[in-house]
Amino acid sequence: MKTPEEPVRGRCVLVMSGKGGVGKSSLAVNMAVWLAMQSRSVGLLDIDIHGPSVPKLLGMESVRLTQEAGLIVPALRGPLRVVSLGFMLQDANTPVIWRGPAKHGVIQQFLNQVLWSPLDYLIVDCPPGTGDEMLSVVQVLGQCEGAVVVTTPQDVAISDVRKCVGFCRELKVPVLGIVENMSGLVCPHCRKRIDVFGSGGGEALAREFQIPFLGGVPLDPELAQRSDAGQPIVEADPDAPTAQAMVQVFKSLFDTRPSRSTLEVSMKIAIPLHNGRLSAHFGHCEQFAVVEADPQSHTVGQVELCTPPAHEPGALPRWLTQMGVGTVIAGGMGRRAQQLFSASGIDVIVGAPEDEPEALVQAFLDGRLVSGPNVCDH
Numbered sequence: 001m002k003t004p005e006e007p008v009r010g011r012c013v014l015v016m017s018g019k020g021g022v023g024k025s026s027l028a029v030n031m032a033v034w035l036a037m038q039s040r041s042v043g044l045l046d047i048d049i050h051g052p053s054v055p056k057l058l059g060m061e062s063v064r065l066t067q068e069a070g071l072i073v074p075a076l077r078g079p080l081r082v083v084s085l086g087f088m089l090q091d092a093n094t095p096v097i098w099r100g101p102a103k104h105g106v107i108q109q110f111l112n113q114v115l116w117s118p119l120d121y122l123i124v125d126c127p128p129g130t131g132d133e134m135l136s137v138v139q140v141l142g143q144c145e146g147a148v149v150v151t152t153p154q155d156v157a158i159s160d161v162r163k164c165v166g167f168c169r170e171l172k173v174p175v176l177g178i179v180e181n182m183s184g185l186v187c188p189h190c191r192k193r194i195d196v197f198g199s200g201g202g203e204a205l206a207r208e209f210q211i212p213f214l215g216g217v218p219l220d221p222e223l224a225q226r227s228d229a230g231q232p233i234v235e236a237d238p239d240a241p242t243a244q245a246m247v248q249v250f251k252s253l254f255d256t257r258p259s260r261s262t263l264e265v266s267m268k269i270a271i272p273l274h275n276g277r278l279s280a281h282f283g284h285c286e287q288f289a290v291v292e293a294d295p296q297s298h299t300v301g302q303v304e305l306c307t308p309p310a311h312e313p314g315a316l317p318r319w320l321t322q323m324g325v326g327t328v329i330a331g332g333m334g335r336r337a338q339q340l341f342s343a344s345g346i347d348v349i350v351g352a353p354e355d356e357p358e359a360l361v362q363a364f365l366d367g368r369l370v371s372g373p374n375v376c377d378h
């Protein structure tokens with residue numbers, strides 16, 4: 001994963017498992033969030049079409065996707081771009097029942113018709129198993145960096161995971177390594193690790209197939225609780241044993257030397273203001289706060305108050321681009337304006353609350369600000 005080219009969809013990493021419930025989505029979500037914390041430009045695609053759990057794991061259940069020129073526009077969670085079928089379902093509890101061709105169509109749309117901005121990495125949370133859906137993912141994707149296979153120590157999962165490795169080999173998808181999740185238990189009282197089911201099955205399997213063993217992640221009630229609350233553990237409690245174990249896995253997978261973006265000292269975020277707080281009416285606000293922010297240390301820097309140019313289409317994106325602004329946090333914004341910003345390479349988060357600019361930028365840096373309903377679209 002160390003070549004210099006950075007295609008638009010970025011280096012694509014599949015997160016797979018032989019069966020459901022082994023922690024594949026949890027690993028994929030934490031991987032994407034962690035890479036974003038390293039200032040990588042990251043997309044997370046949840047293509048687990050029968051159980052899209054990414055919205056819940058990221059606390060984004062109320063988010064709905066929009067389209068632009070027939071392409072899906074990813075939802076933003078701080079700097080992370082997210083696409084999940086869960087954002088399109090009316091109700092998370094209703095099962096998705098599709099025949100094969102419809103499933104293939106959805107997978108195709110999710111892989112090929114998304115307006116990703118240039119990404120360093122695209123993390124794909126795949127459907128479990130090695131059936132038709134997984135075959136569609138690999139066929140439609142064409143090329144990818146490789147797959148991370150998640151398993152648990154129990155034997156059944158281990159035998160399923162053999163099929164997973166065989167499937168990748170058959171389809172020439174490089175296996176980047178195996179992660180053994182729920183490997184031992186973290187005691188909720190002393191945080192020490194206890195082996196319940198035994199562990200080491202993943203490691204033995206990796207040896208047998210001569211693929212890297214990336215590490216074991218213990219079973220931790222805190223991870224389950226945080227997942228339910230939409231808080232990825234690597235961000236919410238980086239000192240937790242599960243967070244540290246995941247980070248070990250990610251460090252062995254990804255090159256975390258400073259990239260161009262991490263070398264940039266700060267980014268600029270613009271927020272339309274009314275009486276010192278975010279104004280829901282984007283086009284008619286009297287002032288903008290242009291806030292400097294350091295995505296590495298999550299610190300909010302200088303805030304400059306600026307008066308926008310006269311209201312005419314295209315004037316604001318031009319003006320903000322000249323000031324070096326890369327992101328706009330807004331309450332509401334018309335579709336046309338959103339398109340103009342997107343064409344200028346400026347990310348827009350809509351649906352933000354009428355809060356003070358510093359608080360909004362802090363929430364953005366901490367990954368707590370997600371695009372919500374467009375509160376005013378004119």
Ligand code: ADP
Nearest residue numbers: 020021022023024025026218219220223224227
């Ligand atoms: P999959 O994507 O394989 O179906 P999920 O990531 O959705 O699995 O995880 C299934 C459940 O197990 C979730 O409730 C999640 O919070 C929980 N879980 C996953 N990994 C762990 C772990 N290491 N410790 C505790 N709970 C976990």
